Amino acid sequence: MLACEICVIGGGPAGLTAALHAASLGASAVIIDRNDYLGGQLIKQTHRFFGSKEQKASERGISISRELSLAVEKEKNIKVLTAATALGYYKDGVVTVEKDERFLKIKPQKIIVATGGAEKTLPFPNNDLPGVYGAGAVQTLVNVYGVKPGRRVLMVGAGNIGVIVSYQLLQAGMEVAGIVEAAPRIGAYWVHAAKVVRAGVPIYTRHTIKGAWGKKEVEGATIVELDEQWKPIPGTEKDFAVDVICLSVGLNPLTEILWQAGCAMKYVPELSGYVPLRNEYLETSVPGIYVAGDAGGIEEASAAMMEGALAGLNAARALGYSAPDFNSRRANILRELESLRSGPVGEKIRKGLEKVTLTERREMRSGLSNLSLLTSNF
Amino acid sequence: MAGKEYAKREEVTVICRCEDVTLEEIRTLINQGITDMEQLKRLLRVGMGPCQGRTCSALLAGEIARATGKYVGEVKLTTFRPLTAPIKLEVLTRGETHD
Numbered sequence: 001m002l003a004c005e006i007c008v009i010g011g012g013p014a015g016l017t018a019a020l021h022a023a024s025l026g027a028s029a030v031i032i033d034r035n036d037y038l039g040g041q042l043i044k045q046t047h048r049f050f051g052s053k054e055q056k057a058s059e060r061g062i063s064i065s066r067e068l069s070l071a072v073e074k075e076k077n078i079k080v081l082t083a084a085t086a087l088g089y090y091k092d093g094v095v096t097v098e099k100d101e102r103f104l105k106i107k108p109q110k111i112i113v114a115t116g117g118a119e120k121t122l123p124f125p126n127n128d129l130p131g132v133y134g135a136g137a138v139q140t141l142v143n144v145y146g147v148k149p150g151r152r153v154l155m156v157g158a159g160n161i162g163v164i165v166s167y168q169l170l171q172a173g174m175e176v177a178g179i180v181e182a183a184p185r186i187g188a189y190w191v192h193a194a195k196v197v198r199a200g201v202p203i204y205t206r207h208t209i210k211g212a213w214g215k216k217e218v219e220g221a222t223i224v225e226l227d228e229q230w231k232p233i234p235g236t237e238k239d240f241a242v243d244v245i246c247l248s249v250g251l252n253p254l255t256e257i258l259w260q261a262g263c264a265m266k267y268v269p270e271l272s273g274y275v276p277l278r279n280e281y282l283e284t285s286v287p288g289i290y291v292a293g294d295a296g297g298i299e300e301a302s303a304a305m306m307e308g309a310l311a312g313l314n315a316a317r318a319l320g321y322s323a324p325d326f327n328s329r330r331a332n333i334l335r336e337l338e339s340l341r342s343g344p345v346g347e348k349i350r351k352g353l354e355k356v357t358l359t360e361r362r363e364m365r366s367g368l369s370n371l372s373l374l375t376s377n378f
Numbered sequence: 379m380a381g382k383e384y385a386k387r388e389e390v391t392v393i394c395r396c397e398d399v400t401l402e403e404i405r406t407l408i409n410q411g412i413t414d415m416e417q418l419k420r421l422l423r424v425g426m427g428p429c430q431g432r433t434c435s436a437l438l439a440g441e442i443a444r445a446t447g448k449y450v451g452e453v454k455l456t457t458f459r460p461l462t463a464p465i466k467l468e469v470l471t472r473g474e475t476h477d
Contacts (some may be wrong), residue, residue, distance in 0.1 A: 256460070
């Protein structure tokens with residue numbers, strides 16, 4: 001059994017920042033990540049980030065990931081376990097892990113769950129044909145492994161991921177036949193969308209994929225227009241000859257460990273699924289278990305880093321570590337988060353967080369009793 | 379659907395990719411009144427593959443919600459238990475091994 005102060009599950013933007021901030025106060029942390037490398041999804045993000053300097057604006061995800069990984073490697077207080085999958089959480093506070101075909105047990109004093117999200121998919125006829133991918137998977141194939149999944153792609157979903165991946169596929173030399181979006185308007189930032197539109201890619205809003213076709217693999221897709229009630233309008237079908245269909249229809253928070261630990265969970269559409277209740281310290285209803293980043297609600301990498309920082313500081317503080325500038329550091333992070341979530345762009349996130357963030361421990365306890373549906377022990 | 383002339387195979391909508399469970403199979407059981415995710419799981423093995431429902435449980439919950447008129451957040455999920463990922467029995471039987 002490996003005893004440690006803080007176990008950070010997930011070595012993406014939230015997890016790396018969490019470990020670094022905890023270590024900066026003197027706490028020791030173990031980072032577990034199932035990939036062979038640190039950085040999570042940052043390593044495939046070749047576009048520049050928005051935001052302020054603290055949020056690493058105008059840097060590309062891949063360089064942010066390099067920076068964070070280097071800082072983590074230099075930090076003596078952080079132990080890194082890559083190619084290590086967290087398998088479960090048990091009542092006695094033990095986290096089990098598989099690494100290199102070995103079974104490990106870790107007994108941390110605090111846990112920061114920074115597991116991120118997983119791609120959602122869509123049900124449609126022939127959705128199991130080879131050639132139907134998640135957009136994030138395609139981004140990994142192209143940007144990490146240098147493999148083109150095909151020649152011509154139909155992208156389903158015009159959020160940031162769908163639009164950015166479409167542009168990166170164009171850069172990789174693929175053809176993008178179109179981007180389909182069920183909502184009446186695109187969800188992506190205009191600066192990203194403008195690039196694909198300038199490149200001549202049509203965006204079909206109020207359309208959805210009706211089905212895929214092909215003998216042994218995708219040879220094409222049919223899309224259909226939706227009415228005001230999101231119902232398909234017969235006769236509006238359009239066919240596309242494509243060999244790749246990319247689904248960019250959102251992410252689900254990855255919460256298995258939180259459910260297993262018995263954290264109070266709530267379904268919040270604005271945060272893209274079931275997420276744990278948490279207090280202002282990002283601690284869940286199970287004392288000592290914190291959440292940061294997409295595992296607590298799908299947002300984006302800049303906010304994930306800020307949440308990681310916050311969870312790392314708070315977990316270390318709860319262990320008795322501090323620094324003279326602790327309060328101002330925490331206040332700065334909270335300000336950064338507030339600015340990231342300000343304005344119309346942050347409205348959905350603010351609304352979602354309001355439903356799960358409890359400001360007092362007491363409130364969380366009373367909230368718990370009213371939320372009998374939400375715990376994992378049915 | 380248009381483009382059908384290209385489709386030489388039967389059209390299938392897959393909900394659970396790990397266990398190859400189709401939307402049609404799920405709807406047939408739901409129409410028989412089985413709207414409990416736990417029961418559907420036991421009858422169809424939906425969500426019991428390597429990904430442990432990571433992909434399909436949201437789709438399944440949505441399908442149950444549509445059929446029952448429930449809010450999707452009120453559809454009871456199945457219990458989450460370790461392990462979260464497939465592991466060889468050999469690894470387990472060797473027991474805990476640290477450096």
